[in-house]
Structures are given as structure tokens and as C-alpha cells.
Amino acid sequence: MTELKSWLLAENPDSRAQASLGRAYLGWRRFFCNPLAMIGFVIVTALLLMAIFAPYIAPEGITSGLTGAELKEHRFQPPSAEHWFGTDGQANDIFSRIVMGSRITLIIVGIVIFTAPILGFIIGTVSGYFGGWIDVVLMRITDVFLAFPKLVLALALAAALGRGLESAIFAIAITSWPAYARLARAETLTIRKTDYLAAARLQGAGHWRLISGHIMPLCLSSLIVRVTLDMAGIILTAAGLGFLGLGAQPPTPEWGAMIAEGRDYILSYWWLATFPGLAIFVVALGFNFLGDGLRDVLDPKSGGQH
Amino acid sequence: MKVLFNKARRLAGMTGLIFALSSGAAVAATPKDALVVGWQFDDIITLDTAEVFEFSGAEITGNTYDRLIGYDPEDVSKIFGVAAESWTVSDDGKTFTFKMRKGIKFASGNEMTAEDAAFSLQRAIVLNKSPAFILSQFGFSADNVKDMIKAVDADTLTITTDKAYAPTFVLYCLTATIASIVDKTEVMKHEVDGDMGFAWLRTNYAGSGPYKIEQWKPSEIVVLSANKDYWGGAPAMKNIFIRHIGESSVQQLLLEKGDIDIARNLETEQLKSVDGNKDIKLLKKGKGSLYYLSMNLKDPILAKPQVQEALKYLVDYKGLEDTVWAGRGQVQQAFLPKGFLGALEEQPFSLNVEKAKGLLAEAGYPDGFEIEMIVRNAPIRIDTAKSMQTTFAKAGIKVKLIPMDGKQVLTVYRARKHQLFFGAWGPDYQDPHTNADTFAKNLDNGDNAKSKPVAWRNAYAPEQMTKDTLAAVLESDAGKRAKMYLAIQKAHQQQAPFAFIMQEQEVAGLRANVEGYVLGPSFDSNSYKDVVKK
Known part of the structure; x- marks a missing residue:
């Protein structure tokens, strides 16, 4: 163990691999020492595990399927040992619904972070690298999207595309890429005139090779930080759309939609809206902490100051 | 971290602000001479009485327009004159002569005459909007209506029908929203391209009722002000502010705090929690409104009779x-609500999954199918749909639930572009023909049919039932007529693509000092006229 540690922390690494592994180890140590980042990491890991094993954790599935007298007896049960978070008007177990709902939350976040940032990233680096009219055109398109408040634009899109989870995801993705484009462009502008890029160009590297091989990797760390910090925003936007009835439709246990269902009963049965609300709160907080921690680790400008 | 801190600080500031605002509102009671009502009225499409065919719109126009005659909300068999002082029926049963009440003034200051009444009824026929069938069923058309409905002089109106109908049936139809009397001079002043003032009246007011419509902002507010010259005496409340409050929990909260005087959409669970509150009393009234599931026969799956039966x-x-309906509704499985002449009270259907599965297998869907259901976004409807x-x-059967605004749902439904629809139907007048006419009769099932009853909206065109319905309305013997309706309902219950589920009992939550508010048997007879605050 100590051998591995000293190998990782060697002052003069023998290979590139050793150097980058050493760097990663240092980053991990810094991350590990940051309690808030660790809380975030634990929350997000727990969320991932919960989503993966949802069917085993959730005891009752998303609907109870009860009818008649049984339904009457089991609906609106307060939190108890049997139903940890109580039951709703259809006698569905709220704890099970929240657990199953974590999958939906993760699907939304997953799809959005693998589409919007990549699109924004490409547009931003291309725009910054080429400059000129390409830059003008791409940035004006970006401006158009930035000119609307994000949630309002997402609302309009989701309403136009029809209700449903797919259109909510699409709406969120469409509204969140411009920020990444701006970020990537700014980063690209600071490095496009550097000597090592000029050297690579002189060696005959084409545009695409320069962008993908040299510029993108340099912009990546700030992008990752930004994405992690944005995840909380994505979750909140998705919940907002669900709350307004434009996201997942019943009986899908989307957390925002669950709050919307619970608000009619909030004065009589507080647990209907409270627990999904807490779930959103905890997860959004977790992603924020994680993002903050990652920024400390990944940001090259603050690197090694600890 | 700093960003997070800033966010937290801003949030704290906001929370403080909200807290300050809400605690300020809590002490403000509503003024003595104004009534504030919380209600969901997102279904209002129009304020023109020739077009109004929605629950909320009918209630607003019911409070702001006069009709020739009215009925006692406690006993609907008592019919009395409103804008008409008296009436006579000719010996052959076809001509009705009305003597107009003197001294009724419209909001514009114009005096009401028989000419206004004749114009209003003619206008409804000529414009021919959704509810026009209520009048046109007596043989009126755009071509002949000027001869059939006439103002003989300023005080006398005659209406001549094509056949001898039961007189009460004709009179009940004249209590419907579409028979409201509009101010001819005022409406024609705003005529554009021969539309008889339709474009203008959709958002404006030209009536003579106890209240005037001051303002309507869709899904926001309706403001009514007292008509000081009302012939029956000026109402006590100077203004009525009807606020659209979509969430019933918000209505409950505002009612408990005294910010609103009447909450119209308290849900079952909330009724339990306000019960026992000294400041709040509950007003209940059995309604004629029926909640039903309908299946569009244009859909190939739903067109199969076994599927329809299975869903029932x-x-x-x-x-x-x-x-969901505890204290607010009773099961009713026929198209006439209990209390109507000839209402069928048999309930042959109950939840029977095995039987339904068998029927589905017969129809060729042993594993079910996927289907969409549209429903208005109101808690009791959503909960029932769930x-x-x-x-x-x-x-x-996998149901994809599509909750929409009241307005949107009706637009889709009336264009028959739905698969399944869950909604409500309220009788337009107190005669059994009102529901038979819309659920059991369809003369033309084409896409451009002239009249589009609910049966048409679901592409349901029963030939025999249509004939029976038309025959029942001409029967003058009440006992025989009731039997005819029973027979129609029995056949309808088995064959029609409708599953009638619940008959509503409307409940309103009132502050203890509010008196005189009336919930009538139908949705257009809820009345603010006699409201006083102690």
C-alpha cells in the first residue's frame, strides 16, 4: 500500500501514465478531504444504487392496484412501519414510488447531460476556433436561445410537443446547450492563439484534429464541472415541468408530478407532497456539493494550491 | 461556495417577503358589501348566451341575464314568469303567447320589450351554435324563425312550434341559458359583417339580470356588479369577485382565513377537514350532473361492442x-339523473375483472391494448380517472391519462378526436328529453353534421333509439312517457358507448356570515342574487 502511494506520489514519474495517475490520486485526496464534496458523492452514489436496484428496494411497485373496500382502508395512510412515507389517494406506497421515481430522474439527467453539453461543446469550440462569420452565426443562434428564460422556453416546447417524458427531456436538452456553447467558446478563445497550437498546425494537423485533439481536452474539465453543477438545475427543471403537468403523466412516479398530485391534499395529508419534495431537495443538494468538489479538483487554475 | 451562499441569502430574503405578505393577508376580511368567491372556471369559452354551453359560463350568464320564465330551485315543477309576466297556450298546443313584464331595464338603460325577447331567440337559431338544438327542436330554422317567433306588440311575444309538444317541455326549454334575453339595440350596435354582434358579445355583456358582468379574464377573474335597477330589487352585494383558484387546497386555505367568502371546489378530503370549523358551513345540493366515461366509436378498438361492455x-x-366521491356523489348508471321523470335506477354493472377479460378475449384483445383518456385537470376527475x-x-388495458384544461378537453371532445373521455354532463333544462336528446339521438353522424349531440361526439348513431327519443317527446301522458324513457335507458345502458358512473352532489364551503347563496339543481341555477352578509 505504501509502495503504491510512494509510486503515485513520485517527484519524478517515469512515465506519462504514472504522472497522470499520480495527479488523479492527488485530486481524489483533495476531494476526499472536502466533507461537502464527500456528502455529495455519497448522495449521488446512493441515488445511482437506488435506481439500479429499485425493483428490489421498492416493496410495492408504483401502483397498489387496490379497489373497493381495500382501497378505502389503505388510502391516505400516514407514515408508519408498513408504509415508511405513507400512502396516497390510490393507496400507492409513496416510498416505493419515490424509489422507482429515482430512475426517471436519472434517465432525464442522463439523457440531458449526454446531449446538451456535447452539442454545446461542439458548437462552442468550432465557433471559437474558426471565428469570423461562423462565430457570428453560431453565437447569434446561441443568443436567441439565451434570450428566453430557460423554464419558460422549456414550458413552451414541452407544451408544443405534447405532454410526456420524452418531450420534457427534449425541451430541457434544447434549452440547456447554449450555456455550454458559451463556456466552450470562451475557453477556446483563450487558447486558440497559443504556440503549441501553432506548432501542431505547422506539423500539418487539420482543423478537426486541432479541435478534437488539442482544444477539446483542454476545455473538458471546466465543462464537466459546469455539467455537474447544472445537474441540480436539470432535476429542478424536470420536476417543474412535471409539477405543471407537462412532464411524465400519471401513474409514472416522477417526483415533480408527485408533488403536484399531493398539493391538493397538503392541508390534510402532508406526506403526499413532502417526501417527493425532500427527495428532490436532497438529490439537488447532492449534485451541487459534488459539483463544487469536482471544481476544486478539476479546475487547473486552482490546482495544487492546497 | 460563494455562489451557493449568495443563492441561500437570496432565498432567505424571498422567504421573508412571502411570509410578510401572507401574514398581512391573513387579517384582511372581505368587505361587507362584496362577495369573493374561489372557483375553477377554466372551461368558460364565451359569454354569448347563444353559444354558452359550459358549466361555468352557464352559471355566470344565469346570474346576469333574465329569461322569459324560471323555476323554483327547490321544486322544479313550479314554473313562474321572469321577464314574461304571464303566458297562455293555444288550444292546439302549438302557440305560446307571453305578456312581457313592464319596467325591466338592460344595463345600457334601454327598456326591455317583446322585440328584444323575439330577437334573442331568433338570434340563437340563426347563429346556430352548439346549444341551438334546445330551441331548434321545435321546428325553428334560420328561414322560418322570424315567422314562428314574433313580437306582436311591445308587450306580447308569440312562439309557434311545428308540433304539439308537452307544454312543460317547451317551457323548460325556455329556462335554458340559450333562451336568455339580450339587449337588441346594444348588440346590433356592435354588429360586424352581419354576425348579429356575436364577436362582441362573446366577451361583453348586454343583459338585464340581477348582476352585470364587469370583467372576464379567462382562468383569472370574473367581476360582477349589482344591477341597481333590477326589477326584482337591487341585490345586497355591490360586487362579486369570482377568482379562478385551480387548487382546491388553496381555496380551503383562503376560506379558512376569510380571504374568500365561498369556496366552490372543496374536495372530499377537505370537506372532512373543514367539518367542525365554526367559521365555515357547508351547503349541499344534489345535482343533475352526471360523470361518465365515453368511448369514441371512430376508434377501431372501441368500436367493438365487447370492448365497450368490458370497460363498463x-x-x-x-x-x-x-x-373519491364520498359525500359528493352517488352511483348512477343511466343517462337520466335520479329525480328526473323516468330515471332508470338499476345498476347492472360493477367491477368484474374476470368477466371483462372474457369479453376482451372475445373481441380479440386477450392481452388488452393501449388507449388514451382525456380528462379535465380537476382533482375529483383526475382521481376518478386514475x-x-x-x-x-x-x-x-394500459390507459395513458392526458389531463388538460377544461377548454382544451372540450375542444378535442367536440371535434371527436379523443379515444376515451371522462367528463360530466349537466341537463340543460329540467325535462328528461334534455339528456335523451344528447345521449340517445343522432340524426346525422357525418363529420359536418348540423347538430352535434354527445352521441355524435362519440360517433354513436343508434337508429331505433333516435326514433324512440323523438316519439317520447311528443307523448303528453306523463306515465306513458316515463315508461318510454325507461325503455330507452335500458337499451342505452347495454349498447351505448357510455359508462355512466356518478351523479354529483355539489358542495360549497361558505363563511358562516354568508347567507342566501343558492345551489340549484342544475349548473345554471346557482344563484348569487339573494346573498347577504350578516
């Missing part, structure tokens, strides 16, 4: 009555 066996009638979603799933 997949509704948890009893469970709904005990849970219950159906659960029970349908037991037979493998």
Missing part, C-alpha cells in the same frame, strides 16, 4: 363512491 365492467363504481387507470390495467 372495469369501473370500480362502489369503490369510487366510498373514496382509479379507472388502475382497474383497466387489471384486464391489461
Whole structure:
């Protein structure tokens, strides 16, 4: 163990691999020492595990399927040992619904972070690298999207595309890429005139090779930080759309939609809206902490100051 | 971290602000001479009485327009004159002569005459909007209406029907919203391209009722002000502010705090929690409104009779009555509400998953199918729809629930572009023909049909039932007529693509000092006229 540690922390690494592994180890140590980042990491890991094993954790599935007298007896049960978070008007177990709902939350976040940032990233680096009219055109398109408040634009899109989870995801993705484009462009502008890029160009590297091989990797760390910090925003936007009835439709246990269902009963049965609300709160907080921690680790400008 | 801190600080500031605002509102009671009502009225499409055919719109126009005659909300068989002082029926039963009441003034200051009444009824026929059939069923058309409905002089109006109908049936039809009397001079002043003032009246007011419509902002507010010159005496409340409050929990909260005087959409669970509150009393009234599931026969799956029957066996009638509808509705499985002449009270359907599965297998869907259900976004409707979603799933039918605004749902439904629809129907007048006419009669099932009853909206065109319905309305013997309706309902219950589920009992929550508010048997007879605050 100590051998591995000293190998990782060697002052003069023998290979590139050793150097980058050493760097990663240092980053991990810094991350590990940051309690808030660790809380975030634990929350997000727990969320991932919960989503993966949802069917085993959730005891009752998303609907109870009860009818008649049984339904009457089991609906609106307060939190108890049997139903940890109580039951709703259809006698569905709220704890099970929240657990199953974590999958939906993760699907939304997953799809959005693998589409919007990549699109924004490409547009931003291309725009910054080429400059000129390409830059003008791409940035004006970006401006158009930035000119609307994000949630309002997402609302309009989701309403136009029809209700449903797919259109909510699409709406969120469409509204969140411009920020990444701006970020990537700014980063690209600071490095496009550097000597090592000029050297690579002189060696005959084409545009695409320069962008993908040299510029993108340099912009990546700030992008990752930004994405992690944005995840909380994505979750909140998705919940907002669900709350307004434009996201997942019943009986899908989307957390925002669950709050919307619970608000009619909030004065009589507080647990209907409270627990999904807490779930959103905890997860959004977790992603924020994680993002903050990652920024400390990944940001090259603050690197090694600890 | 700093960003996070800033965010937290801003949030704290906001919370403080909200807290300050809400605690300020809590002490403000409503003024003595104004009534504030919380209600969901997102279904209002128009304020023109020739077009109004929605629950909320009918209630607003019911309070702001006079009709020739009215009925006692406690005993609908008592019919009395309103804008008409008296009337006579000719010996052959076809001509009705009305003597107009003197001294009724419109909001514009114009005096009401028989000419206004004749114009209003003619206008409804000529414009021919959704509810026009209520009048046109007496043989009026755009070509002949000027001769059939006439102002003989300023005080006398005659209406001549094509056949001898039961006189009460004709009179009940004249109590419907579409028979409201509009101010001819005022309306024609705003005529554009021969539209008889239709474009203008949709958002404006030209009536003579106890209240005037000051303002209507869709899904926001309706403001009514007292008509000081009302012939029956000026109402006590100077203004009525009807606020659209979509969430019933918000209505409950505002009612408890005294920010509103009447909450119109308290849900079952909330009724329990306000029960026992000294400041609040509950007003209940059995309504004629029926909640039903309808299946569009244009859809190839729903067109199969076995599928229709299966769906009727997949509704948890009893469970709904005990849970979602506890204290607010009773199971009714025929198209006439209890209390109407000839209403069928038999309830052959109950939740029976095995039977439904068998029927589905017969129809060729042993594993069920996927289907969409549209429903207005109001808690009791959504909860009922969710219950159906659960029970349908037991037979493998996957229901995709699509909640929409009242307005949107009606637009889709009236264009018959839905698959399943869950909604409500309220009788337009107090005669059994009102529901028979819309559920059991369809003369033309074409896409451009002249009249589009609910049967048409679901592409349901029963020939025999249409004939029976038309025959029943001409029967003058009440006992025989009741039997005819019973027979129609029995056939309808088995064959028609409608599952009638619940008959509503409307409940309003009132502050203890509010008196005189009336919930009538139909949606257009809820009345603010006699409201006083002690």
C-alpha cells in the first residue's frame, strides 16, 4: 500500500501514465478531504444504487392496484412501519414510488447531460476556433436561445410537443446547450492563439484534429464541472415541468408530478407532497456539493494550491 | 461556495417577503358589501348566451341575464314568469303567447320589450351554435324563425312550434341559458359583417339580470356588479369577485382565513377537514350532473361492442363512491339523473375483472391494448380517472391519462378526436328529453353534421333509439312517457358507448356570515342574487 502511494506520489514519474495517475490520486485526496464534496458523492452514489436496484428496494411497485373496500382502508395512510412515507389517494406506497421515481430522474439527467453539453461543446469550440462569420452565426443562434428564460422556453416546447417524458427531456436538452456553447467558446478563445497550437498546425494537423485533439481536452474539465453543477438545475427543471403537468403523466412516479398530485391534499395529508419534495431537495443538494468538489479538483487554475 | 451562499441569502430574503405578505393577508376580511368567491372556471369559452354551453359560463350568464320564465330551485315543477309576466297556450298546443313584464331595464338603460325577447331567440337559431338544438327542436330554422317567433306588440311575444309538444317541455326549454334575453339595440350596435354582434358579445355583456358582468379574464377573474335597477330589487352585494383558484387546497386555505367568502371546489378530503370549523358551513345540493366515461366509436378498438361492455365492467363504481366521491356523489348508471321523470335506477354493472377479460378475449384483445383518456385537470376527475387507470390495467388495458384544461378537453371532445373521455354532463333544462336528446339521438353522424349531440361526439348513431327519443317527446301522458324513457335507458345502458358512473352532489364551503347563496339543481341555477352578509 505504501509502495503504491510512494509510486503515485513520485517527484519524478517515469512515465506519462504514472504522472497522470499520480495527479488523479492527488485530486481524489483533495476531494476526499472536502466533507461537502464527500456528502455529495455519497448522495449521488446512493441515488445511482437506488435506481439500479429499485425493483428490489421498492416493496410495492408504483401502483397498489387496490379497489373497493381495500382501497378505502389503505388510502391516505400516514407514515408508519408498513408504509415508511405513507400512502396516497390510490393507496400507492409513496416510498416505493419515490424509489422507482429515482430512475426517471436519472434517465432525464442522463439523457440531458449526454446531449446538451456535447452539442454545446461542439458548437462552442468550432465557433471559437474558426471565428469570423461562423462565430457570428453560431453565437447569434446561441443568443436567441439565451434570450428566453430557460423554464419558460422549456414550458413552451414541452407544451408544443405534447405532454410526456420524452418531450420534457427534449425541451430541457434544447434549452440547456447554449450555456455550454458559451463556456466552450470562451475557453477556446483563450487558447486558440497559443504556440503549441501553432506548432501542431505547422506539423500539418487539420482543423478537426486541432479541435478534437488539442482544444477539446483542454476545455473538458471546466465543462464537466459546469455539467455537474447544472445537474441540480436539470432535476429542478424536470420536476417543474412535471409539477405543471407537462412532464411524465400519471401513474409514472416522477417526483415533480408527485408533488403536484399531493398539493391538493397538503392541508390534510402532508406526506403526499413532502417526501417527493425532500427527495428532490436532497438529490439537488447532492449534485451541487459534488459539483463544487469536482471544481476544486478539476479546475487547473486552482490546482495544487492546497 | 460563494455562489451557493449568495443563492441561500437570496432565498432567505424571498422567504421573508412571502411570509410578510401572507401574514398581512391573513387579517384582511372581505368587505361587507362584496362577495369573493374561489372557483375553477377554466372551461368558460364565451359569454354569448347563444353559444354558452359550459358549466361555468352557464352559471355566470344565469346570474346576469333574465329569461322569459324560471323555476323554483327547490321544486322544479313550479314554473313562474321572469321577464314574461304571464303566458297562455293555444288550444292546439302549438302557440305560446307571453305578456312581457313592464319596467325591466338592460344595463345600457334601454327598456326591455317583446322585440328584444323575439330577437334573442331568433338570434340563437340563426347563429346556430352548439346549444341551438334546445330551441331548434321545435321546428325553428334560420328561414322560418322570424315567422314562428314574433313580437306582436311591445308587450306580447308569440312562439309557434311545428308540433304539439308537452307544454312543460317547451317551457323548460325556455329556462335554458340559450333562451336568455339580450339587449337588441346594444348588440346590433356592435354588429360586424352581419354576425348579429356575436364577436362582441362573446366577451361583453348586454343583459338585464340581477348582476352585470364587469370583467372576464379567462382562468383569472370574473367581476360582477349589482344591477341597481333590477326589477326584482337591487341585490345586497355591490360586487362579486369570482377568482379562478385551480387548487382546491388553496381555496380551503383562503376560506379558512376569510380571504374568500365561498369556496366552490372543496374536495372530499377537505370537506372532512373543514367539518367542525365554526367559521365555515357547508351547503349541499344534489345535482343533475352526471360523470361518465365515453368511448369514441371512430376508434377501431372501441368500436367493438365487447370492448365497450368490458370497460363498463372495469369501473370500480362502489369503490369510487366510498373514496373519491364520498359525500359528493352517488352511483348512477343511466343517462337520466335520479329525480328526473323516468330515471332508470338499476345498476347492472360493477367491477368484474374476470368477466371483462372474457369479453376482451372475445373481441380479440386477450392481452388488452393501449388507449388514451382525456380528462379535465380537476382533482375529483383526475382521481376518478386514475382509479379507472388502475382497474383497466387489471384486464391489461394500459390507459395513458392526458389531463388538460377544461377548454382544451372540450375542444378535442367536440371535434371527436379523443379515444376515451371522462367528463360530466349537466341537463340543460329540467325535462328528461334534455339528456335523451344528447345521449340517445343522432340524426346525422357525418363529420359536418348540423347538430352535434354527445352521441355524435362519440360517433354513436343508434337508429331505433333516435326514433324512440323523438316519439317520447311528443307523448303528453306523463306515465306513458316515463315508461318510454325507461325503455330507452335500458337499451342505452347495454349498447351505448357510455359508462355512466356518478351523479354529483355539489358542495360549497361558505363563511358562516354568508347567507342566501343558492345551489340549484342544475349548473345554471346557482344563484348569487339573494346573498347577504350578516
